[in-house]
Amino acid sequence: MKADRYAPIGVFDSGVGGLTVVREIMRNLPAERIVYFGDTARVPYGNKSKETVLRYSRQIVKFLKTQQVKAIVIACNTASAHALDDLELETDVPIIGVVKPGASVAVKATRNKRIGVIATEGTIKSNLYQKLIQQADPKIQVFGKACPLLVPLVEEGWTRDPITYEVAARYLDKLLQEDIDTLIMGCTHYPLLRSLLREVAGEKVTLVNPAYETSQALKRLLLELELDNPDIYWEQTEPDDEKYRFYASDAVERFNAFANSVLPYEIQSTKQIQIDDY
């Protein structure tokens, strides 16, 4: 059965970070409806095992399918690294992650063939960015660094803080010594630190935001499969709870507060669901 072009896109993340991907989809695919799920009851995924992250991701895909989504975006680097390969095989809805789009743009961006990746422990240990980049160009060297403190610093709201600057400088020190000219912000929270990371890394380093690249990859995918929403109504209407629906597995008030600092409009009513029932 052909999927419904008018159906929403399903987007999920371990928590609130994926909202930076949602923001890019809203900007770049304004006619598309979105159903977002944030797994705030089990957040973060960054230091959990592949096995557990895959199990959680399967439950979420099952939930999103109950929402009749026409495509799914894994808006979480860790879940993309641990679960995308399996989910692609198991799921009859087209599904993309954030890692491949980020990797392929970094390959185009680098001049000196030295790329840095900052991400969670899980994403770094998976080596997925490195594998994808070197598949595209085996001469490129990739330098990874897990940065577990950056997410809590963003969630504390210290995005322009001298302490965060010091932490980022320490994390980036070795990568910069390796003379990288391109840096992948390999965790969906990190674009919220863009200006600070820009200062630490210097003007010569290109910052790659997989969230933006993913919205472009999604656009190409929908066009290719003829799944882009042709209804001009959605493009012209103001964002509301019918166009964009938000679900979280815990603490929806906290979710809303963060969402409203990231998204271009005020979320009204995030719904809480029990994700381990799926």
Added chain:
Amino acid sequence: MKADRYAPIGVFDSGVGGLTVVREIMRNLPAERIVYFGDTARVPYGNKSKETVLRYSRQIVKFLKTQQVKAIVIACNTASAHALDDLELETDVPIIGVVKPGASVAVKATRNKRIGVIATEGTIKSNLYQKLIQQADPKIQVFGKACPLLVPLVEEGWTRDPITYEVAARYLDKLLQEDIDTLIMGCTHYPLLRSLLREVAGEKVTLVNPAYETSQALKRLLLELELDNPDIYWEQTEPDDEKYRFYASDAVERFNAFANSVLPYEIQSTKQIQIDDY
């Protein structure tokens, strides 16, 4: 039915922090066997809702009861704050948390009747330390501060780091301005920052470690209920996997690495279980 005096104590936490409580029980109740569960698949609890933390805690108590424990220690401030009252009513095994012992020692320690509490967001918002302290002495003023970055800083291993010092100084600033003379380390990770917190708070502030106080409360409880283990064998034997058993819901290698930095002996074989099956 009278519980078995030879049975182990069940201890649980959202992850590895509760091992500081285990360490105190090992030191102060050397004849007792322990079954520990760390919920590493869903860690942390500190920023999750009461409802979710209670649901998770119920599953863990159910698991610990399959291990025939004679008593249960909630070695997590957030779970103690959100779940102890309900679990006490529902559970036929004696159960204690870390908050009451910490609060009652702080009441005895303060001279100027001004107590500070640092903890997770969940523990601070529950106001439980404040309630218990003011039940004991309504004249005491309690000043709470959520410190969400301290746990990730400990888990990063930066326990004696200038960055951690700066973060702690910022968190403690207002409490110290309030002229507290007693500070409750209201999260099980914080005793691992004791020397740094001592430096930040200064010599005049008494640091209260609920982990130690909880081991003393457990000792009194077991004696009172005649549930202390009378078998001298366990006291004299070297720690091993029969005396101390460890379970986690994810990433047991990571768990072991942290445990072996906290505990006085090398853990051999932590077992992984799927906690949402309980």
